[in-house]
Amino acid sequence: MNHGNVPTSSLCEKQAQADLLRYLKQLVRENPFQSSFEWVEGHAVERKGWAACDLMERLNDKADRLAKKALLAGYASDEYIHPDLPFEQVRIKTGGTKVTGSIQKAVDKHYGHKIAQQFYDAQHIISSPDFNLVWWDGVELALLEYPKMFRVWLTKHVSEFAGTNAQLSYWREDVDDPTCQCCGEAIETTMHLTRCQSPGRRKMLALTVRTLTSWMVDTGVDVVLVDMIEEYLLAQGEKTMTECLRLGNADYELLAECSDRLRWDSLLEGRISSLWIQIMKPVLLDSRLYLSPRKWGIQFIEHLLNITHKQWIFRNSRVHYKGLDGLTAAQHEEIFNRVEELMYTEPDDLLPKHRHLMEQDFEGLAEGSAVERQYWIVRMESAVAAAKQVRERRDSIRGLARLTRPRRRRDQPRHRASNSVVYQRSRRRLSNDEVQQQRRQALNNENNNYPATQNTSNPTPRGNSPGSSILRRQGRPPTT
Numbered sequence: 001m002n003h004g005n006v007p008t009s010s011l012c013e014k015q016a017q018a019d020l021l022r023y024l025k026q027l028v029r030e031n032p033f034q035s036s037f038e039w040v041e042g043h044a045v046e047r048k049g050w051a052a053c054d055l056m057e058r059l060n061d062k063a064d065r066l067a068k069k070a071l072l073a074g075y076a077s078d079e080y081i082h083p084d085l086p087f088e089q090v091r092i093k094t095g096g097t098k099v100t101g102s103i104q105k106a107v108d109k110h111y112g113h114k115i116a117q118q119f120y121d122a123q124h125i126i127s128s129p130d131f132n133l134v135w136w137d138g139v140e141l142a143l144l145e146y147p148k149m150f151r152v153w154l155t156k157h158v159s160e161f162a163g164t165n166a167q168l169s170y171w172r173e174d175v176d177d178p179t180c181q182c183c184g185e186a187i188e189t190t191m192h193l194t195r196c197q198s199p200g201r202r203k204m205l206a207l208t209v210r211t212l213t214s215w216m217v218d219t220g221v222d223v224v225l226v227d228m229i230e231e232y233l234l235a236q237g238e239k240t241m242t243e244c245l246r247l248g249n250a251d252y253e254l255l256a257e258c259s260d261r262l263r264w265d266s267l268l269e270g271r272i273s274s275l276w277i278q279i280m281k282p283v284l285l286d287s288r289l290y291l292s293p294r295k296w297g298i299q300f301i302e303h304l305l306n307i308t309h310k311q312w313i314f315r316n317s318r319v320h321y322k323g324l325d326g327l328t329a330a331q332h333e334e335i336f337n338r339v340e341e342l343m344y345t346e347p348d349d350l351l352p353k354h355r356h357l358m359e360q361d362f363e364g365l366a367e368g369s370a371v372e373r374q375y376w377i378v379r380m381e382s383a384v385a386a387a388k389q390v391r392e393r394r395d396s397i398r399g400l401a402r403l404t405r406p407r408r409r410r411d412q413p414r415h416r417a418s419n420s421v422v423y424q425r426s427r428r429r430l431s432n433d434e435v436q437q438q439r440r441q442a443l444n445n446e447n448n449n450y451p452a453t454q455n456t457s458n459p460t461p462r463g464n465s466p467g468s469s470i471l472r473r474q475g476r477p478p479t480t
């Protein structure tokens with residue numbers, strides 16, 4: 001037994017039950033008598049049987065059984081011995097709770113808890129005094145059951161950084177409509193996800209709530225609480241839990257009150273009140289389900305998160321699911337809206353050669369494929385743009401004409417077979433003398449721009465032989 005035999009050595013940082021071992025070392029150090037320790041095999045009775053064990057092994061077995069009994073009694077009555085040991089020299093506590101394991105871990109956890117409390121308060125999710133009403137241990141345990149990406153989704157959802165339309169319209173230039181694409185009425189924030197009133201989303205909500213309530217009935221939850229939860233969830237935040245509690249006792253009223261203080265979003269994001277566990281404890285002990293209150297709480301959180309996550313999946317299937325013609329429902333709608341806008345274009349606003357686009361059979365276009373509609377939109381948009389360009393150009397030519405009379409150059413209208421008009425800019429032709437002068441200038445520029453050779457004592461005449469400029473380009477010294 002290393003700890004008792006070496007009472008002056010320090011404990012390792014991650015030592016489990018460090019408070020007890022530290023206390024043992026302290027007692028050994030302070031004891032005026034010499035202590036010695038002997039190893040006794042653990043669980044020897046289970047391995048060898050009672051008769052084959054010596055006295056120490058039998059006493060060890062007895063101590064084990066007494067410890068288990070005390071633990072079960074403490075768990076059933078919720079009464080445990082005080083963690084402070086008599087004459088203990090050092091006690092480390094974070095937030096009033098004694099640290100029995102890694103101090104670093106305990107300080108980390110305590111600090112994280114404090115920062116989370118400040119964050120939830122600052123974001124108006126949970127006010128600081130109500131923060132400890134949440135069963136945070138359960139939230140942590142429940143999330144351990146999920147893959148990492150699910151936890152990432154929940155973090156984004158809680159901190160309101162999920163890719164909802166309200167958020168996307170901040171981030172992306174191509175998204176300018178923050179409204180919900182399912183109901184088309186409200187701004188799609190993360191809070192709207194569980195409050196959307198579109199029929200499809202309501203149906204999905206009812207389905208997931210039914211899954212939750214039937215699980216509650218199966219695990220022996222009082223029918224009063226099941227009815228309360230069902231009514232509360234289907235009201236989508238329009239009713240308080242207290243309003244949904246029809247019958248019940250003081251415990252239920254307190255539970256409803258606590259849940260109301262934590263608000264709708266907390267419940268739907270798995271932050272349940274610790275009172276749920278206290279209420280379910282006696283119920284589960286009496287039942288034959290072999291389900292601990294902790295496990296029940298974790299399953300409850302999972303069912304609640306399922307409701308929110310299904311709403312998010314439903315929303316995404318509407319926005320991202322590629323259906324007919326490889327387009328989402330929202331994209332089909334956008335195409336129809338654009339056709340509707342363009343079909344009211346004045347034919348006179350188009351160039352004559354594009355006016356036939358307005359003779360389109362719009363009924364046939366509506367019934368045809370999305371690709372046909374997209375083609376028509378593209379052709380219409382380019383026709384509108386072309387007409388606009390011609391108009392602008394005509395205006396600018398008229399403006400210039402006034403300033404630069406007499407005109408030497410002007411745009412020539414050219415008529416095509418299709419009766420359309422194309423304006424082409426005429427180029428002034430150079431005279432023969434001007435062409436010759438430009439060529440001479442170019443040749444001089446080429447020779448003058450070329451750097452002189454490094455050997456200054458043997459200057460090379462420029463352009464004295466037809467090959468000299470080529471050789472210089474290749475970096476060789478010219479032959480003289």
Ligand SMILES: [Zn+2]
Nearest residue numbers: 180182183196
């Ligand atoms: Zn909506």
